[in-house]
Amino acid sequence: MQNILVVDDEPDVRDSVKYVLDRAGYSVRTVESAMDALAELARNPTDLVITDIIMPQINGVEAIESIRKAFPSVRIIAISGGGNFGVTEYQPTAITTTAYLASAEKAGAHLVLTKPFETVELIRSVEQVLGVGHA
Amino acid sequence: MARLRATFWIYVTAWVVVVHLVLLPALYFGMGYVIRESHEDLFIEHARTFSRVLADEFEVGVALDSQKRIEDLLDFAITHGGARYAELYEAGHSVRSLYGSSDIKSARSTDLKFGEGGDGIYFVVRPIAHARHHAELRLGFDEEPTQERIQLALTRMIWLLAGYLAVAIAIAIILSLRLSRPIQRLQAVSRAISSGDYTRALNVNTGIRELHELAVDLEAMRHELVGVNDRLEAKIKEKEISEVRREELQKQLRHRQRLETVGTLASGIAHEINNVLVPIMLFTETALQDLPPSAAPRANLERVLAAARRAKDIVRKILTFSRELGEAKLALIDLREVVGETLHLFSVLAPPTIEIRTEIDESLPFVKADATLAAHLLMNLCTNAYQAMEGAKGMLTIGLRYREHADEAGMTPPRIELWVSDTGRGMDSATVERIFEPFFTTRSVGQGAGLGLSVVHGIVESFGASIAVDSKIGVGTTFRIFFPVVARLEAIVDPTTLVV
Numbered sequence: 001m002q003n004i005l006v007v008d009d010e011p012d013v014r015d016s017v018k019y020v021l022d023r024a025g026y027s028v029r030t031v032e033s034a035m036d037a038l039a040e041l042a043r044n045p046t047d048l049v050i051t052d053i054i055m056p057q058i059n060g061v062e063a064i065e066s067i068r069k070a071f072p073s074v075r076i077i078a079i080s081g082g083g084n085f086g087v088t089e090y091q092p093t094a095i096t097t098t099a100y101l102a103s104a105e106k107a108g109a110h111l112v113l114t115k116p117f118e119t120v121e122l123i124r125s126v127e128q129v130l131g132v133g134h135a
Numbered sequence: 136m137a138r139l140r141a142t143f144w145i146y147v148t149a150w151v152v153v154v155h156l157v158l159l160p161a162l163y164f165g166m167g168y169v170i171r172e173s174h175e176d177l178f179i180e181h182a183r184t185f186s187r188v189l190a191d192e193f194e195v196g197v198a199l200d201s202q203k204r205i206e207d208l209l210d211f212a213i214t215h216g217g218a219r220y221a222e223l224y225e226a227g228h229s230v231r232s233l234y235g236s237s238d239i240k241s242a243r244s245t246d247l248k249f250g251e252g253g254d255g256i257y258f259v260v261r262p263i264a265h266a267r268h269h270a271e272l273r274l275g276f277d278e279e280p281t282q283e284r285i286q287l288a289l290t291r292m293i294w295l296l297a298g299y300l301a302v303a304i305a306i307a308i309i310l311s312l313r314l315s316r317p318i319q320r321l322q323a324v325s326r327a328i329s330s331g332d333y334t335r336a337l338n339v340n341t342g343i344r345e346l347h348e349l350a351v352d353l354e355a356m357r358h359e360l361v362g363v364n365d366r367l368e369a370k371i372k373e374k375e376i377s378e379v380r381r382e383e384l385q386k387q388l389r390h391r392q393r394l395e396t397v398g399t400l401a402s403g404i405a406h407e408i409n410n411v412l413v414p415i416m417l418f419t420e421t422a423l424q425d426l427p428p429s430a431a432p433r434a435n436l437e438r439v440l441a442a443a444r445r446a447k448d449i450v451r452k453i454l455t456f457s458r459e460l461g462e463a464k465l466a467l468i469d470l471r472e473v474v475g476e477t478l479h480l481f482s483v484l485a486p487p488t489i490e491i492r493t494e495i496d497e498s499l500p501f502v503k504a505d506a507t508l509a510a511h512l513l514m515n516l517c518t519n520a521y522q523a524m525e526g527a528k529g530m531l532t533i534g535l536r537y538r539e540h541a542d543e544a545g546m547t548p549p550r551i552e553l554w555v556s557d558t559g560r561g562m563d564s565a566t567v568e569r570i571f572e573p574f575f576t577t578r579s580v581g582q583g584a585g586l587g588l589s590v591v592h593g594i595v596e597s598f599g600a601s602i603a604v605d606s607k608i609g610v611g612t613t614f615r616i617f618f619p620v621v622a623r624l625e626a627i628v629d630p631t632t633l634v635v
Binding site: 010012013015016017019020023054080081114115116117118119122 | 405406407408409410411412413414415416417418420421424443447
């Protein structure tokens, strides 16, 4: 069973993502901040981190950089509701579109996912990042 | 007392008339005297000469002895000597010429002056002494023909003088009119100038040096005024244009700021709603998956899911809309104008403790950019700079230069460098590295969103330009933006993008 760590400051988001992925057969743990995520990663083996971008204290982009540095084998999906969709490159010119998902990708996220997403999207993204044919 | 204001020609003519009215009578009387004198002298000379010659005739020979001879001589005086009266008087015996005027009764014995006696006769009395005779020749000459000649001469002189006066007045009028015409033209032009019309050239051709010089001076003055006026007008126009441009830019900036605010707000709301939608969609879907196809709540849950999807679409639309509004429109622009206009605005915002300087190259090629966005990015850099100098005295320098050669940074030449330099706090290298990241800020919470420099970076990239930072703690920071120079050919091929 593959281990997934969900990082989000919104309990409803954490819980619903965990609920869906639990049902899909993953072992899911949740934390509410990037600090907690790094601590959790150090404690328990983790295959995938699903992290929000806009969070208090340490934001998702910084968290991704830290994870990439400290745990290079861990796969990362960045999720955000900042309204960045279909943007494949870093484009802060679109001033009203906060481009943090693109930043996240630049920082090393393997996949970015726009909130809100449906169960199928979530599960497919996880499968894609972890590689098809998991347990 | 009201002063008489006559026109020039009337004034001159009046003076000529007045002067002549004084001079001409004097001249008339003077010349009349001379004429009268000369005519009288001639008359008296004739009378005396004739009477002496006649007296000599009596004295010579025996004329006095013959009555006949005496009468002949006396008659001769009347017929050939111009006398009106001839008498020879000897010892109470008198012989008169019969031709003489019988009206003249009494003969005076002494010469009188011309015109005296009141009878119009000039008497000459000459004693004749010969042998035993002691006689007197008494001749009376008529003064009237001489008087008439004098009168005629005087009359002619009056006519002459009157003619002269007329000619003098005519000359005065003509001359003064000729003089006053250029003066009137000068006057018309100076009036035009004083009423604000500087366009009338002064073309006064006159032989009078003073007038000519006055005209030349006035023309020079007009030229100077035209120049001053043109310069003033150009300045006012320039100011009006820059004022209009400034207002336009301010409007655009305000508009953009509003959009930015709306965008930020929309982004924030989207973030919150999207976060809320995640559990709604995921839990609803899983609930649906758990329910058997015939279960009663299914329809309701499907409606919840559909509503959540609609909400997602709405948020997406709002974001798409605000993103489109923020897109750049590239055109060929002059960065100097952008700098000038931004400075206009910034000088109002900046605290007086900060000195603002510019170092701008004289001639610069155009660059491809969005003028409003360029102003926006420059404004951002300036704001950053002055915030870095907050609370202290400092100097902000904005520079624009054309760099033809590559430098240590290895940039491809040629390019235009726009730089903003401050003497503020400066940044360490770790900060410099992350300065363009979204949400990165060194300011405390509530001071800035952390989007400023990432926006700057985004704008720079959208222009195909690049940005670099030099910073030293305690010394200051310089941001440099390198714009690629647009090839001349491109500028010719694509003239529609030119911003006027």
